[in-house]
Amino acid sequence: MIQAALNIVGWVGLVGGGAFVIVGALGLVRLPDVYSRMHAAGITDTMGAWLMLVGMMAQSPDWLTAVKLFLIIVLIFFTSPTSTYALANAAYGGGVKPVGRDEEGASSNS
Amino acid sequence: MGHVISMGAALFATWLLLSGHFTGLLIGFGVASCLVVLVIARRMDVIDREAQPVHMTPRTCGYWVWLVKEIVLANIDVAKRIITPGLPIEPHLIRVKATQRDELGKVIYANSITLTPGTVTVDIDGEEFLVHALSQEAADDLATGEMDRRVTALEGEG
Numbered sequence: 618m619i620q621a622a623l624n625i626v627g628w629v630g631l632v633g634g635g636a637f638v639i640v641g642a643l644g645l646v647r648l649p650d651v652y653s654r655m656h657a658a659g660i661t662d663t664m665g666a667w668l669m670l671v672g673m674m675a676q677s678p679d680w681l682t683a684v685k686l687f688l689i690i691v692l693i694f695f696t697s698p699t700s701t702y703a704l705a706n707a708a709y710g711g712g713v714k715p716v717g718r719d720e721e722g723a724s725s726n727s
Numbered sequence: 728m729g730h731v732i733s734m735g736a737a738l739f740a741t742w743l744l745l746s747g748h749f750t751g752l753l754i755g756f757g758v759a760s761c762l763v764v765l766v767i768a769r770r771m772d773v774i775d776r777e778a779q780p781v782h783m784t785p786r787t788c789g790y791w792v793w794l795v796k797e798i799v800l801a802n803i804d805v806a807k808r809i810i811t812p813g814l815p816i817e818p819h820l821i822r823v824k825a826t827q828r829d830e831l832g833k834v835i836y837a838n839s840i841t842l843t844p845g846t847v848t849v850d851i852d853g854e855e856f857l858v859h860a861l862s863q864e865a866a867d868d869l870a871t872g873e874m875d876r877r878v879t880a881l882e883g884e885g
Binding site: 637643650656660663681685708710715716 | 741799802
Protein backbone atom coordinates (compact mmCIF):
# COMPACT_ATOMS: atom_id res chain seq x y z
CA MET A 618 0.00 0.00 0.00
CA ILE A 619 2.68 2.47 1.09
CA GLN A 620 4.93 1.18 -1.68
CA ALA A 621 2.18 1.84 -4.25
CA ALA A 622 1.70 5.40 -2.95
CA LEU A 623 5.47 6.00 -3.08
CA ASN A 624 5.57 4.69 -6.64
CA ILE A 625 2.79 7.08 -7.65
CA VAL A 626 4.58 10.03 -6.01
CA GLY A 627 7.80 9.00 -7.78
CA TRP A 628 6.10 8.79 -11.17
CA VAL A 629 4.23 12.08 -10.78
CA GLY A 630 7.38 13.84 -9.52
CA LEU A 631 9.73 12.62 -12.23
CA VAL A 632 7.30 13.00 -15.14
CA GLY A 633 5.92 16.34 -13.88
CA GLY A 634 9.41 17.71 -13.16
CA GLY A 635 10.57 16.59 -16.59
CA ALA A 636 7.59 18.36 -18.18
CA PHE A 637 8.42 21.61 -16.34
CA VAL A 638 12.07 21.37 -17.42
CA ILE A 639 10.95 20.94 -21.05
CA VAL A 640 8.65 23.98 -20.75
CA GLY A 641 11.54 25.95 -19.24
CA ALA A 642 13.81 24.96 -22.12
CA LEU A 643 11.08 25.93 -24.61
CA GLY A 644 10.73 29.32 -22.91
CA LEU A 645 14.48 29.82 -23.11
CA VAL A 646 14.19 29.63 -26.91
CA ARG A 647 10.85 31.39 -27.30
CA LEU A 648 11.11 34.45 -25.05
CA PRO A 649 12.59 37.63 -26.54
CA ASP A 650 15.49 38.85 -24.36
CA VAL A 651 17.90 37.91 -21.59
CA TYR A 652 15.67 39.15 -18.75
CA SER A 653 12.55 37.31 -19.83
CA ARG A 654 14.58 34.18 -20.50
CA MET A 655 15.57 34.23 -16.81
CA HIS A 656 11.91 33.66 -15.95
CA ALA A 657 11.96 30.49 -18.04
CA ALA A 658 15.19 29.39 -16.35
CA GLY A 659 13.40 30.06 -13.05
CA ILE A 660 10.80 27.41 -13.91
CA THR A 661 13.56 24.85 -14.39
CA ASP A 662 15.18 25.90 -11.10
CA THR A 663 12.05 25.72 -8.99
CA MET A 664 9.24 23.37 -10.06
CA GLY A 665 11.37 21.29 -12.45
CA ALA A 666 14.13 20.54 -9.95
CA TRP A 667 11.83 20.30 -6.91
CA LEU A 668 9.37 17.85 -8.46
CA MET A 669 12.18 15.63 -9.75
CA LEU A 670 13.93 15.61 -6.36
CA VAL A 671 10.67 14.88 -4.52
CA GLY A 672 10.07 12.02 -6.95
CA MET A 673 13.57 10.70 -6.24
CA MET A 674 12.96 11.06 -2.48
CA ALA A 675 9.89 8.82 -2.82
CA GLN A 676 12.02 6.23 -4.63
CA SER A 677 15.08 6.38 -2.35
CA PRO A 678 16.05 3.11 -0.64
CA ASP A 679 16.42 4.51 2.89
CA TRP A 680 15.57 7.68 4.81
CA LEU A 681 19.15 8.99 4.91
CA THR A 682 19.21 9.19 1.11
CA ALA A 683 15.87 11.02 1.20
CA VAL A 684 17.29 13.54 3.70
CA LYS A 685 20.30 14.15 1.44
CA LEU A 686 18.02 14.77 -1.54
CA PHE A 687 16.00 17.18 0.61
CA LEU A 688 19.22 19.05 1.47
CA ILE A 689 19.79 19.47 -2.28
CA ILE A 690 16.33 21.09 -2.52
CA VAL A 691 17.26 23.48 0.32
CA LEU A 692 20.56 24.28 -1.43
CA ILE A 693 18.78 25.10 -4.69
CA PHE A 694 16.19 27.15 -2.76
CA PHE A 695 18.93 29.48 -1.48
CA THR A 696 21.48 29.53 -4.33
CA SER A 697 19.28 29.77 -7.43
CA PRO A 698 17.74 33.20 -6.70
CA THR A 699 21.15 34.54 -5.66
CA SER A 700 22.79 33.49 -8.92
CA THR A 701 19.80 34.72 -10.96
CA TYR A 702 20.09 38.10 -9.25
CA ALA A 703 23.84 38.22 -9.97
CA LEU A 704 23.15 37.46 -13.65
CA ALA A 705 20.31 40.01 -13.96
CA ASN A 706 22.28 42.68 -12.14
CA ALA A 707 25.33 42.06 -14.34
CA ALA A 708 23.20 42.34 -17.49
CA TYR A 709 21.60 45.55 -16.21
CA GLY A 710 24.91 47.05 -15.10
CA GLY A 711 26.41 46.10 -18.47
CA GLY A 712 23.74 48.20 -20.17
CA VAL A 713 21.54 45.49 -21.69
CA LYS A 714 18.20 47.16 -22.40
CA PRO A 715 15.11 45.06 -21.70
CA VAL A 716 12.67 44.51 -24.56
CA GLY A 717 9.21 46.00 -24.07
CA ARG A 718 7.65 49.13 -22.67
CA ASP A 719 9.17 51.20 -19.86
CA GLU A 720 7.41 52.03 -16.65
CA GLU A 721 7.81 55.56 -15.29
CA GLY A 722 11.33 56.31 -14.14
CA ALA A 723 12.58 52.82 -14.83
CA SER A 724 14.24 53.72 -18.12
CA SER A 725 16.61 56.26 -16.57
CA ASN A 726 19.76 54.31 -15.89
CA SER A 727 21.08 56.66 -13.20
CA MET B 728 25.53 32.70 23.08
CA GLY B 729 22.24 31.67 21.49
CA HIS B 730 23.79 32.14 18.07
CA VAL B 731 26.72 29.86 18.95
CA ILE B 732 24.40 27.11 20.22
CA SER B 733 22.20 27.37 17.14
CA MET B 734 25.20 27.18 14.81
CA GLY B 735 26.63 24.21 16.72
CA ALA B 736 23.29 22.39 16.52
CA ALA B 737 23.01 23.10 12.79
CA LEU B 738 26.57 21.90 12.15
CA PHE B 739 26.14 18.70 14.12
CA ALA B 740 22.75 17.91 12.56
CA THR B 741 24.28 18.32 9.11
CA TRP B 742 27.23 16.11 10.05
CA LEU B 743 24.97 13.40 11.43
CA LEU B 744 22.57 13.37 8.48
CA LEU B 745 25.28 13.45 5.82
CA SER B 746 27.52 10.82 7.43
CA GLY B 747 24.85 8.43 8.68
CA HIS B 748 27.16 7.11 11.44
CA PHE B 749 25.50 6.53 14.78
CA THR B 750 28.27 4.72 16.74
CA GLY B 751 29.98 6.21 19.78
CA LEU B 752 33.52 6.76 18.49
CA LEU B 753 32.50 8.31 15.18
CA ILE B 754 29.93 10.60 16.84
CA GLY B 755 32.77 11.73 19.13
CA PHE B 756 34.85 12.65 16.07
CA GLY B 757 31.84 14.50 14.65
CA VAL B 758 31.37 16.50 17.84
CA ALA B 759 35.09 17.32 17.92
CA SER B 760 35.14 18.58 14.33
CA CYS B 761 32.00 20.67 14.92
CA LEU B 762 33.67 22.25 17.97
CA VAL B 763 36.79 23.09 15.93
CA VAL B 764 34.63 24.79 13.28
CA LEU B 765 32.76 26.69 16.00
CA VAL B 766 36.00 27.97 17.54
CA ILE B 767 37.30 29.08 14.13
CA ALA B 768 33.99 30.77 13.25
CA ARG B 769 33.98 32.48 16.64
CA ARG B 770 37.49 33.83 16.08
CA MET B 771 36.53 35.00 12.59
CA ASP B 772 33.63 36.85 14.22
CA VAL B 773 31.09 35.54 11.71
CA ILE B 774 28.56 34.20 14.25
CA ASP B 775 26.00 36.97 14.58
CA ARG B 776 22.30 37.56 14.06
CA GLU B 777 22.83 37.71 10.30
CA ALA B 778 24.48 34.28 10.05
CA GLN B 779 22.15 32.68 12.61
CA PRO B 780 18.84 34.56 12.47
CA VAL B 781 17.33 32.79 15.48
CA HIS B 782 15.02 35.78 16.04
CA MET B 783 13.22 34.81 12.80
CA THR B 784 13.25 31.02 13.04
CA PRO B 785 9.83 30.43 14.66
CA ARG B 786 8.10 32.48 11.96
CA THR B 787 10.02 31.23 8.90
CA CYS B 788 8.12 27.92 8.56
CA GLY B 789 4.80 29.65 7.93
CA TYR B 790 6.43 32.04 5.48
CA TRP B 791 8.09 29.20 3.54
CA VAL B 792 4.82 27.31 3.19
CA TRP B 793 3.18 30.47 1.82
CA LEU B 794 6.16 31.16 -0.48
CA VAL B 795 6.19 27.63 -1.92
CA LYS B 796 2.45 27.93 -2.65
CA GLU B 797 3.06 31.26 -4.45
CA ILE B 798 5.97 29.76 -6.41
CA VAL B 799 3.86 26.80 -7.56
CA LEU B 800 1.02 29.11 -8.73
CA ALA B 801 3.47 31.45 -10.50
CA ASN B 802 5.19 28.46 -12.16
CA ILE B 803 1.91 27.22 -13.61
CA ASP B 804 1.08 30.74 -14.83
CA VAL B 805 4.44 31.28 -16.56
CA ALA B 806 4.43 27.75 -18.01
CA LYS B 807 0.97 28.44 -19.50
CA ARG B 808 2.23 31.68 -21.03
CA ILE B 809 5.17 29.90 -22.62
CA ILE B 810 3.23 27.05 -24.21
CA THR B 811 0.05 28.93 -25.21
CA PRO B 812 0.71 31.17 -28.24
CA GLY B 813 -2.28 33.45 -27.56
CA LEU B 814 -1.47 34.50 -23.97
CA PRO B 815 0.21 37.91 -23.67
CA ILE B 816 3.91 38.20 -22.77
CA GLU B 817 4.70 41.82 -21.98
CA PRO B 818 8.08 42.15 -20.26
CA HIS B 819 8.60 45.43 -18.43
CA LEU B 820 10.41 46.95 -15.45
CA ILE B 821 8.68 48.13 -12.30
CA ARG B 822 9.88 49.64 -9.06
CA VAL B 823 8.66 48.28 -5.73
CA LYS B 824 9.23 49.63 -2.24
CA ALA B 825 10.94 47.47 0.38
CA THR B 826 9.93 48.24 3.96
CA GLN B 827 12.37 45.85 5.69
CA ARG B 828 14.59 47.35 8.35
CA ASP B 829 17.88 45.50 7.94
CA GLU B 830 19.80 43.99 5.03
CA LEU B 831 18.86 40.39 5.84
CA GLY B 832 15.17 41.22 5.43
CA LYS B 833 15.87 42.93 2.12
CA VAL B 834 17.84 39.92 0.88
CA ILE B 835 14.98 37.58 1.84
CA TYR B 836 12.49 39.81 0.02
CA ALA B 837 14.66 40.21 -3.10
CA ASN B 838 15.36 36.48 -3.28
CA SER B 839 11.68 35.66 -2.77
CA ILE B 840 10.82 37.92 -5.73
CA THR B 841 13.46 36.26 -7.90
CA LEU B 842 12.46 32.74 -6.83
CA THR B 843 8.91 33.38 -8.03
CA PRO B 844 8.90 32.87 -11.82
CA GLY B 845 7.51 35.91 -13.62
CA THR B 846 9.42 38.43 -11.51
CA VAL B 847 13.21 38.90 -11.19
CA THR B 848 14.95 41.48 -9.00
CA VAL B 849 17.40 43.34 -11.25
CA ASP B 850 18.75 46.08 -9.00
CA ILE B 851 18.56 47.16 -5.36
CA ASP B 852 18.68 50.89 -4.73
CA GLY B 853 18.31 51.62 -1.04
CA GLU B 854 14.60 51.24 -0.23
CA GLU B 855 13.61 50.48 -3.81
CA PHE B 856 13.93 47.34 -5.92
CA LEU B 857 13.98 47.40 -9.69
CA VAL B 858 12.03 44.32 -10.76
CA HIS B 859 11.65 42.79 -14.21
CA ALA B 860 8.17 41.33 -14.68
CA LEU B 861 7.15 38.97 -17.48
CA SER B 862 3.48 39.93 -17.51
CA GLN B 863 1.12 42.61 -16.25
CA GLU B 864 -0.49 40.10 -13.88
CA ALA B 865 2.83 39.19 -12.25
CA ALA B 866 3.63 42.89 -11.79
CA ASP B 867 0.20 43.64 -10.32
CA ASP B 868 0.54 40.68 -7.98
CA LEU B 869 3.80 42.10 -6.62
CA ALA B 870 2.47 45.66 -6.46
CA THR B 871 -0.18 44.62 -3.92
CA GLY B 872 2.75 44.43 -1.47
CA GLU B 873 1.62 41.24 0.26
CA MET B 874 5.03 39.59 0.00
CA ASP B 875 6.70 42.76 1.29
CA ARG B 876 4.36 42.83 4.29
CA ARG B 877 4.99 39.17 5.08
CA VAL B 878 8.79 39.54 4.95
CA THR B 879 8.63 42.62 7.19
CA ALA B 880 6.47 40.67 9.64
CA LEU B 881 9.16 37.97 9.56
CA GLU B 882 11.68 40.44 10.94
CA GLY B 883 9.47 40.99 13.97
CA GLU B 884 10.24 43.52 16.68
CA GLY B 885 13.80 42.40 17.55
